[in-house]
Amino acid sequence: MENHFTNIKSLIEKTKDKIGKPVSSEVVEATIESLGIREKDTKDDFGFNSIKDLAELVFYELTTDKYYIGAKNEKEIEVERTQPKIIQLKDYLRVKTQIFFQYYSLGIFHLLPVLIQIAAIVVFGYSLWTFVGFNEIQSTAVVLGVVIGLVSTGGFVQVIGKQASFYWNYEDYRMTNKTINYLHKVGMLSIFFVLTTIFLVNFFFHIYPYEILFVVFAYAFLVGMLLLMLAPLHTIKQRWVITFSIFLGTAVAIYLKETTPLLIFVTHWIGIAVAIIIAKLFLVAYFWRLTKNKKSISGNNIKVPVLLYHNYQYFFYGIFIYVFIFIDRILAWSSGIDKNLPFLVYFEKNYELGMDLAILVFLLLAGVLEYSIASFTRFIDIGQKITDHKTPEVFNNQLRKMYWQQVLLLFVTSAFAFVLIYYIINASWGFEGQFNQTLVQLSIKVCVIGGIGYVLLAWGMLNSLYLFTLGQAKKPLKAIIYACLLNIFLGFILSRFFAYEYSVVGMLFGAALFVALTLKANINYFKNLDYYYYAAY
Template sequence: MKNFNIAENKIDILAFQIKERIGKSVSVNVTQAIIESFGIRQVDVLSDYGIPTIEELAQVVHQNLEKRNHENVLTDDNPVPKVKKITNVKNFLKDYITGIIHVFPIFFQVLSVVIFGYSLWVYADFNILQSTSVVVGVMSSLILTGGVVTVVSKQISFYWNHKNEEMVFQTTVYLLKKGFQVLFLGNLFLIIFSVILGLFAIEMAFLSSIYSMLIGGILLFIAPLHVIKRRGIITVSIIVGTVVSLILKYYTSLSIYITHWLGISLVTLILFLYLLLYFIKRKIVFNKFSHKDVHSEFIVYNNYIYFFYGTLFYFYIFLDRILAWSVQEKERFLYFIFFEKDYEIGMDIALLTYLLVAGIMEFSISSFTTVLDDMQSQIKATETQNYGRLFLKKYFRNVLLLTLSCCLAFSIQAFLMYSPHGYNSFFDEDLNDLNIKVCILGSLGYFFLSWAALNVLYFFTLGQPLKAFNGLLIAILCNVSVGLFLSRLMSYELSVIGFLFGSFVFMLYTTYHLRGFFKKMDYYYYAAF
């Protein structure tokens, strides 16, 4: 009897601690999540509380909490919680425009290519060897920085949301250093492997590495500026760098490489100085932080899945191109891959699908996080079964918006491909059947990839990256297997079908598991926050 009373008192104490932590617990799942967050282990539950499992302990504690809060429980017979409407037209337009502004620098680069045949790292008169070198540099910069950029977005956002600008600064400096180290080592390996395995000529490998390092620098500095919501400077720096680069091209005798490198370096310099001045204005840069040093073990433990996801995501983006460009035709036998213009033109037009849905993703996550916070103050303990149902309904509304946005992109692509005032009116060489076929299949692939990326944002918001990572691994396997088979046995451009199939599987996998998350939204919300 004495042991029983001790266990009962411990349950009362545990219930009191949970009430102090979160106030009202909306479900048993939430109670279990908080119990686990206290470090209580399954093996200790029986000896400490006299109950066999954590699940049963959570039920007992939750009943205890309900008794404590009985006078506060509402008795409204309406089974659906009344949540104020936040996804109105004004919010949608605001978030959509914000998302589109994020990708405006890419549109500006495309516009520069259309008008001048030139941008920060593109030149229409490059030969196939030069084009291959530059494209490999662009791909490697995105792949090598993708993991670090994803970690920057996740880890710095945590400190930014908690208004800890000192740790924002320290973590930014730490991660940018690591990002440049990854860039340098990755490109060093590219050069070494090119020499040993004959992937590229040594001159091509060096040229690719220079472009990779310079473009990677831009990407690394953009990441923290996104987090601290200083995104306008990104567009300004890209425009300034492009304009200066164009002036150097037309009014000096410098080589195209030098004009590119100076333009890209100017963009990086502007971003670096702006970021530095931002922290100097807040009197953070020159402070001493010995008591708040960034712990690399903590960063690695909390973010390694995000790092691998970011790296592999950009690898996935370029995987179909690598498969298509590595088909060994007689004029390409010298190197591992050769740039294929017809394939790239089709995929570049298809990319418009992905760019135009950026605003939908911004709106979806903005509304999702707002509703999460709003629901906590309005949900009733007796109505938790409707909690996930509400989010599922809003999720499919956002998927509908995504679909409509993609339909708009398809319409613009159709205009570019078939209108006399489209692509053919701007370039000397008309679109051919291969361009159009790749564009159509690639656009469908980008639609499914956009849907999957939207799902991933939900997983990341809830601190559940593993499902997203597993889905991406499956998508890569599908992409490789289908793309490799079709490109080798039929025609090289059919590697785009591997991209389409992999993106479709990625979407299905993440959608299926996201529905499961919505069903236990109360648990995952408290586990994440």
């Protein structure tokens, strides 16, 4: 009898773990049979004549005993453990405030590598790939190398963020590592392909001397590889390594510049290589520790056709974002309207100073973008849990309202950024005080127009991030392509027939078009957000 009682208690626990609270005794009967218990075993093991009688007892205990009321099966318990906590509507403001301070400060903190570069330029007149002592030919080679490196790898960076995050979120660390290594390899081959193509074009048309081309290629390869190595650190939430590697690489480069007779180019290359090696060694060690005793959940091979199918839109979006950012510079530097250019694209200092100041606006908006997408992904899941299925418009309206609050925050932050730039231009401690140079009106004009353009670009990227969250990548891709075309067309006309600095107007109107198209997509997106959320998962 005592053995029967123990077996029955054990059976009740097993049934509870498998199905939670049962809806009928027939379900319990089927569960008992699935556990391998046979009709002929019930008398000896449990003291019942049949499985049906045993099932009725188990059903009664699970539905009436206070200990089992509200019982959940193993899967329900796991979902409850891993899913975000449901938050009441009255707690929204408090939670939003917490998320804002967490992610906005995180986004600003991750500007530390940029701040390190700015500090190095102010103190030493030198950073990881810039030097205030470069002449225009040297600056042309360096900037072209940086542009080619960023554009060549921008698509792979976007795919790393998308595909590696997929495996990372499912804790499939082996496939995360394999994906990162595969994209690193393909990204490196892509850089070689781009450089080979440029070399062949230059071979036939003699656009640049080979000495300049060598410098361009060295910077392009190293900057591209650096971008590839740093990209996974965002995905695996180890962004401190980005700051560390950039800091150490910059420190090594500055030390070599100050203490050795090496060329500035060489000190740059060594510094960038140090940053690349640090990031790669960390990734190898980190994933070795993470995967040494674990098997892959999704298989051991990367399915290239599947990878391409799921990520090609993100890949091209990543490329066109970088293309958009540099179009106005290339058009301005190749205008020749005010002077004869020695090369097809030739660096122009005053224009670049204006755009360097303008891009500070974009960088300072990083915290807003970080906060916006974090709060959206958090509250979209919470919202669908607390919203009645009969009123999906409530769910949609709540998220739409949150979106416009974030747009407002974007513009408030932009206003503070413009105030900062005003002081950089006019204060005694600003640009003139640090570099003993006065910004010409052309630079200030480019800075103002470019700064507004970067605010609009950030807004368009915010819209795109919302659309990406639920797998709607086609519309942002089309929007950035159209924006690039308008940027090229308008910038070309204005820089060739009016003044070269007006190529920045093409960037401004291109960014405005990007916002308009992605905003239209977002408005439709929020009208049917419940549908898109359901379709994505």
